[in-house]
Amino acid sequence: MDQRPAEQTRPTPAVPAGPMPAEPPQPPPTAPAEPRRPARPRTLPPSPAKTVTIRYLGIEAPVIGLRLDGRRRLPAPPDDRPKVVGWYTEGPAPGGPGTAVVVGHRDTRTGPAVFAALDVIKPGRIVEVLRADGRTAVYTVDAVRTYEKARFPNKEVYGHRGRPELRLITCGGTYDRWKGYASNVVVFAHLTATREPARKP
Numbered sequence: 001m002d003q004r005p006a007e008q009t010r011p012t013p014a015v016p017a018g019p020m021p022a023e024p025p026q027p028p029p030t031a032p033a034e035p036r037r038p039a040r041p042r043t044l045p046p047s048p049a050k051t052v053t054i055r056y057l058g059i060e061a062p063v064i065g066l067r068l069d070g071r072r073r074l075p076a077p078p079d080d081r082p083k084v085v086g087w088y089t090e091g092p093a094p095g096g097p098g099t100a101v102v103v104g105h106r107d108t109r110t111g112p113a114v115f116a117a118l119d120v121i122k123p124g125r126i127v128e129v130l131r132a133d134g135r136t137a138v139y140t141v142d143a144v145r146t147y148e149k150a151r152f153p154n155k156e157v158y159g160h161r162g163r164p165e166l167r168l169i170t171c172g173g174t175y176d177r178w179k180g181y182a183s184n185v186v187v188f189a190h191l192t193a194t195r196e197p198a199r200k201p
Helices: 154-158
Strands: 051-055 059-064 086-088 099-103 126-131 136-148 165-176 180-195
Touching: 059 126, 126 165, 136 165, 154 165
Parallel strands: 059 086, 099 165
Antiparallel strands: 051 059, 051 126, 086 099, 126 136, 136 180, 165 180
16 A cells, blocks of 8 residues: 555424214325435544444455655555554544545465455445544545556545545555565545444443
């Protein structure tokens, strides 16, 4: 994972029975109601990501924090932790305004890793991010796209779109044993719900 995130700012009484009228009275004509836009979920205050769950893919992955390396690129989690995902801690927190970024390996030398099947997820599927404060940010997948690393569109992937969003990123495309994967797979998702922590009895 070697792309650089762009800079981002920080749910009557009964009536007596009687004869029914021959024809029920009709309500007065009214203009058709305008379709209501679904209410946007409230955004959450900052809190670190703790677990990423994608039930469709059987993923429940612990999260570690990641920062840009010396070349201002976002690294993947360590190779010896293939089932862990990394959250970009210098960007937005999951559930908050802006675009939160989570990366993970497709595979390592030991075999398939946490995001091995990320490219088969479909729009409409759910991604849940449990945070350190106990709240959960629930995202719905909008699209899955593959980009060549040499032409990776930083602004399109990392840019703020005016609503809380999430990106899941892993490697993809053709593989060369010396150069690695030629592309990145990116899942685009937006926040559709938030959940408070379960109350203790």
